[in-house]
Amino acid sequence: xxxxxxxxxxxxxxxxDSEIPFEIPPGWEWTRIxxxxxxxxxxxxxxxxxxxxxxxxxxxxxxxxxxxxxxDNIKVMNFTAExxxxxxATKGDLLVCEGGAGYGRSAIWNYDYDICLQNHIHRxxxxxxxxxxxxxHFIYILKESNNLASVGTAMPGLSANRLKGLLLPFPPLxxxxxxxxxxxELLPQIEKFNVVQNQQDGLNRTIKxxxxxxxxxxxxxxxxxxxxxxxxxxEQLLEEIEAEKKRLVxxxxxxxxxxxxxxIFRDDDNxxxxxxxxxxxxxxxxxxxxxxxxxxxxxxxxxVADRTGLSxxxxxxxxRTEPFIxxxxxxxxxxxELMMKxxxxxxxxxxxxxxxxxxxxxxxxPAVSSLEKIGKTAIIMKDYKDTVVGGFVLMLLPLFxxxxxxxxxxxxxxTGYYHNYCRTITKKSGQAFYNLSRPKxxxxxxxxxxxxxxxxxxxxxxxxxxxxxxx
Numbered sequence: 001x002x003x004x005x006x007x008x009x010x011x012x013x014x015x016x017d018s019e020i021p022f023e024i025p026p027g028w029e030w031t032r033i034x035x036x037x038x039x040x041x042x043x044x045x046x047x048x049x050x051x052x053x054x055x056x057x058x059x060x061x062x063x064x065x066x067x068x069x070x071x072d073n074i075k076v077m078n079f080t081a082e083x084x085x086x087x088x089a090t091k092g093d094l095l096v097c098e099g100g101a102g103y104g105r106s107a108i109w110n111y112d113y114d115i116c117l118q119n120h121i122h123r124x125x126x127x128x129x130x131x132x133x134x135x136x137h138f139i140y141i142l143k144e145s146n147n148l149a150s151v152g153t154a155m156p157g158l159s160a161n162r163l164k165g166l167l168l169p170f171p172p173l174x175x176x177x178x179x180x181x182x183x184x185e186l187l188p189q190i191e192k193f194n195v196v197q198n199q200q201d202g203l204n205r206t207i208k209x210x211x212x213x214x215x216x217x218x219x220x221x222x223x224x225x226x227x228x229x230x231x232x233x234x235e236q237l238l239e240e241i242e243a244e245k246k247r248l249v250x251x252x253x254x255x256x257x258x259x260x261x262x263x264i265f266r267d268d269d270n271x272x273x274x275x276x277x278x279x280x281x282x283x284x285x286x287x288x289x290x291x292x293x294x295x296x297x298x299x300x301x302x303x304v305a306d307r308t309g310l311s312x313x314x315x316x317x318x319x320r321t322e323p324f325i326x327x328x329x330x331x332x333x334x335x336x337e338l339m340m341k342x343x344x345x346x347x348x349x350x351x352x353x354x355x356x357x358x359x360x361x362x363x364x365x366p367a368v369s370s371l372e373k374i375g376k377t378a379i380i381m382k383d384y385k386d387t388v389v390g391g392f393v394l395m396l397l398p399l400f401x402x403x404x405x406x407x408x409x410x411x412x413x414x415t416g417y418y419h420n421y422c423r424t425i426t427k428k429s430g431q432a433f434y435n436l437s438r439p440k441x442x443x444x445x446x447x448x449x450x451x452x453x454x455x456x457x458x459x460x461x462x463x464x465x466x467x468x469x470x471x
Contacts, residue, residue: 004020022169027175032164032167033168036128036131036168037124045077053079054084055078056079058077088117091109093125094108094136095109096124096163097121103148104143104149106136131176133177134176137179137183215464215465217415221289225453231450232451234450236451237450238302261442263298274445296448299442299444300445302399304409306438308393309328309364309392309393321349323348327346329366333378338380358389360380360383362380363380364394365378366394367436368429375418375422407458422444
């Protein structure tokens with residue numbers, strides 16, 4: 001293979017073989033996007049823009065989508081004559097989003113009038129007419145393959161240097177047009193296939209989820225494994241939990257109020273009672289099912305303490321003082337797991353108390369969210385030095401030191417019973433959001449097996465659920 005070289009602005013020449021991802025056909029060339037386009041960025045929005053210049057309509061990243069523009073919410077800002085020249089798009093320019101969840105989104109401005117641009121939009125003006133359509137598809141492929149974002153930065157995005165430096169496999173213009181035409185024929189067919197495939201995937205997920213919920217329900221009702229008398233009772237485990245809580249209180253790691261959590265007990269009348277706000281309430285009618293005689297009903301507040309995540313002001317996100325801390329929201333919780341997303345926000349560590357950083361064994365769940373996400377809970381699998389949750393997310397901090405119990409409680413959080421309970425203790429806030437009641441959440445009845453039985457339940461669940469989800 002012949003080597004590839006690049007002449008640098010200072011006249012030096014360097015070999016770029018390590019950057020070349022694949023071979024290209026004869027007649028094609030490798031070039032950088034900055035070599036075939038003139039790049040410019042839009043204007044920064046600020047309060048000072050209200051004075052000087054002429055009011056002009058301009059578009060932001062919220063107007064720019066893959067392949068098209070939404071222009072029903074156009075804003076106005078003052079632009080000077082020079083800014084109008086340098087910060088505007090004209091017909092035929094390729095516009096690209098710089099940052100946020102939609103970084104890389106691109107579309108060609110094909111309107112017969114010019115439009116001013118906000119600073120988070122890149123303007124690529126082609127040096128040769130007719131190349132924008134091909135490059136648009138190239139950028140889309142890079143984004144879909146996760147090869148577009150700037151590297152070495154805390155937040156994903158597409159900086160000007162990264163965009164201009166992208167290596168572009170560049171065919172002759174006539175071949176570019178044939179490629180674009182063929183893509184125009186194939187992409188609608190691919191989209192039809194995607195619709196059918198998504199429907200099939202959705203059906204598979206529904207079946208798997210139903211099987212999972214059924215097995216989890218069997219587990220918390222004491223039907224997944226048999227009870228063994230020699231393993232003792234849940235009362236003994238509860239005594240261990242209480243001893244651990246007292247130790248944490250003595251060491252100053254836990255508030256004394258944790259020792260007075262609402263308790264569920266069976267009284268002389270053989271009925272279940274719960275102490276709620278100092279009042280003894282009979283709760284037999286509220287318990288959803290029978291449990292084995294060796295088990296105990298306990299309130300969730302006897303197992304976990306609760307705390308909300310980081311509260312911050314929107315303007316705090318503009319502080320670019322490093323290091324940065326990732327702030328997770330309810331949308332980061334999917335199927336019981338923690339998911340990092342491209343649109344996560346980052347905040348300077350100066351606004352974050354160290355004890356808010358996520359630690360192994362904790363649970364997180366939306367406190368304010370859509371009804372669909374209420375009750376969804378993820379377990380934290382490791383200590384994080386750079387990640388917290390936001391103020392609309394609830395942190396559940398275990399009051400015990402037992403890995404098997406931690407896994408059992410995690411599975412309990414995935415049950416239909418728990419999700420239904422959470423929905424009954426939420427109140428609607430606004431048009432789309434619901435508030436989860438923290439005091440009522442801690443009253444949630446949890447079926448607690450003996451310690452050794454918990455280990456057998458978790459082991460059986462690990463095997464059964466792994467088999468279901470791998471199908």
